[in-house]
Amino acid sequence: MFLRCTNRKKDGKEHHYWSVVENRRVAGGRVVQRQVLYLGEINDSQREAWRRTIEVFEDGSKSAKTMALFPEDRTHDIDDEQVVKIRLKEVELRRPRQWGVCWLACTLYQQLGLDTFWAEKLPSGRKKTRWDLIVQALCCYHLVDPGSEWRLHRHWYETSAMADLLGAGFELVEIHKLYGCLDRLIEHKQALFDHLTQRWRDLFNAKFDVLLYDLTSTYFESNPPFPEGDKRRYGYSRDKRFDCVQVVIALIVTPEGFPLAYEVMAGNTADNTTLTGFLRKIEEQYGKAERIWVMDRGIPTEEVLQNMRVSDPSVFYLVGTPKGRLSRYEKALTDEPWHKVRDGVDVKLLPQDNEVYVLAQSRNRIFKERSMRQRQLKRLWKRLHQLRDRELTRDQLLLKLGAARQQSPSAWRFVEIEIPKAHGPFQFSLRKDRLRKARRREGRYLLRTNLIGRDPAEMWEFYTQLVHVEEAFKNLKGDLALRPIHHQKEGRIEAHIFVAFMAYALHVTLRHRLTDLAPGLTPRAVLEKFSTVQMIDVHLPTTDGRKVIMSRYTQPEPELQILLRQLRLSFPGQPPPRMVVNTDMV
Numbered sequence: 001m002f003l004r005c006t007n008r009k010k011d012g013k014e015h016h017y018w019s020v021v022e023n024r025r026v027a028g029g030r031v032v033q034r035q036v037l038y039l040g041e042i043n044d045s046q047r048e049a050w051r052r053t054i055e056v057f058e059d060g061s062k063s064a065k066t067m068a069l070f071p072e073d074r075t076h077d078i079d080d081e082q083v084v085k086i087r088l089k090e091v092e093l094r095r096p097r098q099w100g101v102c103w104l105a106c107t108l109y110q111q112l113g114l115d116t117f118w119a120e121k122l123p124s125g126r127k128k129t130r131w132d133l134i135v136q137a138l139c140c141y142h143l144v145d146p147g148s149e150w151r152l153h154r155h156w157y158e159t160s161a162m163a164d165l166l167g168a169g170f171e172l173v174e175i176h177k178l179y180g181c182l183d184r185l186i187e188h189k190q191a192l193f194d195h196l197t198q199r200w201r202d203l204f205n206a207k208f209d210v211l212l213y214d215l216t217s218t219y220f221e222s223n224p225p226f227p228e229g230d231k232r233r234y235g236y237s238r239d240k241r242f243d244c245v246q247v248v249i250a251l252i253v254t255p256e257g258f259p260l261a262y263e264v265m266a267g268n269t270a271d272n273t274t275l276t277g278f279l280r281k282i283e284e285q286y287g288k289a290e291r292i293w294v295m296d297r298g299i300p301t302e303e304v305l306q307n308m309r310v311s312d313p314s315v316f317y318l319v320g321t322p323k324g325r326l327s328r329y330e331k332a333l334t335d336e337p338w339h340k341v342r343d344g345v346d347v348k349l350l351p352q353d354n355e356v357y358v359l360a361q362s363r364n365r366i367f368k369e370r371s372m373r374q375r376q377l378k379r380l381w382k383r384l385h386q387l388r389d390r391e392l393t394r395d396q397l398l399l400k401l402g403a404a405r406q407q408s409p410s411a412w413r414f415v416e417i418e419i420p421k422a423h424g425p426f427q428f429s430l431r432k433d434r435l436r437k438a439r440r441r442e443g444r445y446l447l448r449t450n451l452i453g454r455d456p457a458e459m460w461e462f463y464t465q466l467v468h469v470e471e472a473f474k475n476l477k478g479d480l481a482l483r484p485i486h487h488q489k490e491g492r493i494e495a496h497i498f499v500a501f502m503a504y505a506l507h508v509t510l511r512h513r514l515t516d517l518a519p520g521l522t523p524r525a526v527l528e529k530f531s532t533v534q535m536i537d538v539h540l541p542t543t544d545g546r547k548v549i550m551s552r553y554t555q556p557e558p559e560l561q562i563l564l565r566q567l568r569l570s571f572p573g574q575p576p577p578r579m580v581v582n583t584d585m586v
Helices: 044-062 100-111 114-121 131-144 149-159 162-166 175-182 186-204 275-286 302-310 323-334 363-388 394-407 432-441 456-464 467-477 490-517 523-530 558-566
Strands: 002-010 013-025 031-040 092-098 210-219 246-253 259-266 292-295 316-320 339-342 345-351 356-362 415-418 427-430 444-449 534-541 546-553 578-581
Touching: 002 031, 002 044, 013 044, 013 558, 031 523, 031 558, 044 558, 092 100, 092 149, 100 114, 100 131, 100 162, 100 490, 100 523, 114 131, 114 186, 131 149, 131 162, 131 175, 131 490, 149 175, 175 490, 186 259, 186 275, 186 490, 210 275, 210 467, 246 275, 246 467, 246 490, 259 275, 259 490, 275 302, 292 456, 302 316, 316 456, 323 345, 323 356, 323 444, 339 456, 345 456, 356 363, 356 456, 363 394, 363 415, 444 456, 467 490, 490 523, 523 558
Parallel strands: 210 292, 292 316
Antiparallel strands: 002 013, 013 031, 092 534, 210 246, 246 259, 316 444, 339 345, 345 356, 356 444, 415 427, 534 546, 546 578
């Protein structure tokens, strides 16, 4: 194995991407190369760490030895009662199941201390039900292969090695116990937030003086009517599922991506009515302190911002503003000088009534937005020419124009269309005044803050970190399959979201482990690598009517061994064999 570098030019810069590659000999004596791990862009020290790991692995593979079954110094005889004779022709391999990825999920679960947390919060009841282990099974399931509780009960638990890892059988996933466990979780939500905050302080030295706040929605496969006060409501759907009821989820994360708290609200909740409650919640949870809240436009109202400015201690904010506000301050900003933040990014500052307006300009964003606009405008212009050359009735033309507008919504405002009342071709022209105005504003953002006197580069960095909360929503809805929700009871709906939040906590923990030890790898790529390790039951029938059963996980492939070494992890020993009566011979 070796490291291979691939060069690529992007935005006028040279980028170097690295991969771990191995040579494989195939038929005809040819050698082909196989990419084992894609590492992305890594720095020099990280590259050397991967090289050393590969060298250690290669050296270790050459020194492997086969141990003798019996020591040479054993001279005494073995009694016949201690000898087990195996029927080799009847050896069977049974129950292949996922082991490696389940073991990794359980390891992350223990690193966050969730096993001890839930053991304290959910002790065994009168029937000795291990509610803490059921929570662990639910959480690992939502990280590894998310789905409904019914699928966990019917299929996944039996095809995974969770029973082997938890030391409990199918009794954990009886369907009524899974639902009963969900009913017990929500009351411990605040305690879990406090626990995770402390664990991230201990593990990653996380800080919580900058908070990123945003909202999303998730929909349901259920139909009204619902009980009065139910949170499932029709509203603005970020999933583009306006035909489904939904709830709104507000989430707070740190710039490193650690989720601190979330709240589930009614599906018709307006964004600008949610911030006040979260300001109070964070103050109650972490005490009063000078924190910086970073938000997108549309979340805070003027009243909330005024309260943040006059609070004691001050609550700082950095919030995006609608582009319409840029028109109000465009003339004043024209006379202000540009400050270079970094290559390709410049800002202007405009003090205004105990606030500072920050006009940020990104060259890369200019290229991106301009390319998107040009692509849409070309498509719309071509479609308008096609429609003008066709013989259409007025009603047909209006329908076709409506479809063209839906396909190119951003470009539509740059075109003026005149439709004759009588029969005849329609006319269209380019609105050059709007196009010039759009070109001036492409790649520019107007931000608003009460961080007076701060470095402009720092404020730009704060705002760009909003991508972390958007990434959290993407992972919750993508990798962790938060949507759609099939539960019918409101309490279990919130518990489903709560379990997904815990699975996301495991996801974030893995991502930060990778950032420190294996940069370039994504959590999903690592989970896929670990999923290749299976567990199999080896059944060895004996001549005396018994059976030796050995549960064995498969040996990891070379690339996974390198990954384990790089992550400073090691698999536990194989489970001990067990002897049972061979019922097949009865």
